[in-house]
Every structure is written in C-alpha cells, then in structure tokens.
Amino acid sequence: MNKETNLSVDTQLSSYNVDDFAFSKLRARYKKWTGNSFDDKDMISFGLVDESGKLTNAGALLADDSPIRWSRVFCTRWNGLNKSGGTVDALDDAEFSGSLIYLMEEAEAFIKRNSRMMWRKTPNSREEMPEYVERSYHEALINGLVHRDYLVNGSEVHIDIFDDRMEIYSPGGMPDGSIIQDRDPVTVPSTRRNPIIADVFGRLGLMERKGSGFGKIINAYENQVNYTEARKPVFRSDRYQFTVVMPNLNYDVAQDVAQDVAQDVAQDLKILIIEEIKKDKKVTRKALATKANVSVKTIERELGEMEDVHYIGSGYSGHWEIDEE
Secondary structure: EEOOOOOOOOHHHEEEEHHHHHHHHHHHHHHHHOOOOOOOOHHHHHHHOOOOOEEHHHHHHOOOOOOOOOOEEEEEEOOOOOOOOOOOOOOEEEEEEHHHHHHHHHHHHHHHHOHHHHEEOOOOOOOEEEOOOHHHHHHHHHHHHOOOOOEEEOEEEEEEEEEEEEEEEEEEOOOOOOHHHHHHHOOOOOOOOOOOHHHHHOOOOOOOOOOHHHHHHHHHHHHHOOOOOOOOOOOEEEOEEEEEEEEEEOOOOOOOHHHHHHHHHHHHHHHHHHHHHHHHOOOOOOHHHHOOOOOOHHHHHHHHHOOOOOEEHHHHHHHEOOOOO
C-alpha cells in the first residue's frame, strides 16, 4: 500500500502504454478457463489499463514481456541440505522473467522436473507418494507472486529445493504487519496486498477468491501417505520477507516403506501401462512416460519386457494390442 496515495501498488498507473505490449499468456489462459475470448475492453474492466491507454502496475506485471524487471523468479535445486553442497553446489537452476502467468507456469514446471513420485500398491489401486504436494506448492507460489511486495526493488521470488525440503521466499512480510510465527496459519484470514492481481488470478481459475492459502498448504500435506507432524509445512516472516518451508515427504522415510516401494515400482508401472492402453489403444510412449512420471526410455524398456503387449502396425497409424488370458 502506498501511504501517500492510499492505493495498492498494483492499482496505481505506470508510465507504460498498453499498445506497446502483448498479453498472449493472459488471453490464452482466459480462453482456456472461460471458453471466451479476452476482449480489449476487458483490460479496463479488469483494472489493467485506464481510459487513456496507460497500464496500471497490475497490467504491466501481466504483460508478456513485463517491464517491471524485479518481477522475476529464481529457481535452484541444491545438492544437499544447504547452499554449500560440495563439488557441485547446484544440480539445476533457472531464472524466469515476464508475465506473472508465465512465472507461475515455469516455476511449477521447474518444481515438477526436480521432484520424484513414488507409489505403492493397494488392494484395488495404488497410492501415490510425492516428494512435494502440487496443491501445496501451487498455493505457496500464489502467495509469492500475487501477494508479494512490489515496492521492494531489486528482489525477487526464490524457489530453493534441497534434499529434505523446498523453500519459497517472497519479498515483503505479512500485509497487515503481523508475524506469521506468532499466529495460527490455519486461522489467518486472506489479506490481499495486490487486489487487482488477486482478482485476475481468481478470474483465470489460478486461485480461489476467498479463503487463506495457508490452510490449503497444510491440509494437502496432511492427506499424504508419509505425512507426520515433523513433516508439516512451516511459515516464517518478518517485515521484509515471507518464506514457506515444505518438507520432502519421501526424505529419510522408514526403510520398510522404501523397500516396499522399490519392490512394487516395476509391477505398478506395468499395471499403469495396461490401464492406459485399455483406455486408448493409440496412446504414445511419450504420453505413457508423462503419466507415469518416468522417462520415455523407461517406458520403452518396460514395454520390451511385456510379452503380452504388442504394437500392431507402424507409426501413428498403428495401435496397441493386449493378449487375453
């Protein structure tokens, strides 16, 4: 909030003209979510531009090539439990800038490619055992991008993934000035530092328009197989920053659980392949790999060992057949 104008930062006009920027990410997401085209008049009604064609700060942040250069996300997968992992400190890293929608998509993609999914059989299906819960880190990213303090120049959202945890840091503390460690995060009401950006993300189906995301982060963790109180997400804040710490649910799990998973992975992969082929006989190896969260090479190796599964024909015109018992 700007104390001189009593307006939120995203509401204030920037020095940029709407005609100088494209909004393809915004238009594509709106079309996908609502089924309708995003008209130029929506730019005004959404609070992204004024009648004279000047972008608000919210509009500038949602432009494809956002001119607000400190609106960035730095992502790092560290080697070990801290930022000094040894010979190779970082196993993967990326820096993203642009539309807030683009930042959201790329940040989630980075987390997914640096996370593993285990699973184990149940009598009727399988239990998935992710390292990090997608609903939880989505909410943490929403908090970092939508509710961060854009008055803090020269700082950006950071995603740091270690062996045992993931930390998502954003500039600016709690909007009401409180310290999250002194409060019960489940009961903290939703407070919007940037109401226009929050409203747009709500209209795009990227966040709910009411309710605190802290409770969603915790509840999604509590529903996981390997959850314990020791693996409960933690929130830290002061006047200058807000950090969400999400433990790796599969880090240092009990040996019997790890062995159970290791023994069942190959069989579960076969079951998944059979199920997907029954749904779609023309399913591709790439689609199977994406569904199973493994490489295409792993799928090809598994298919090569499955004597009851055959590919009839060649190329895109062919299809899978399963031998009946």
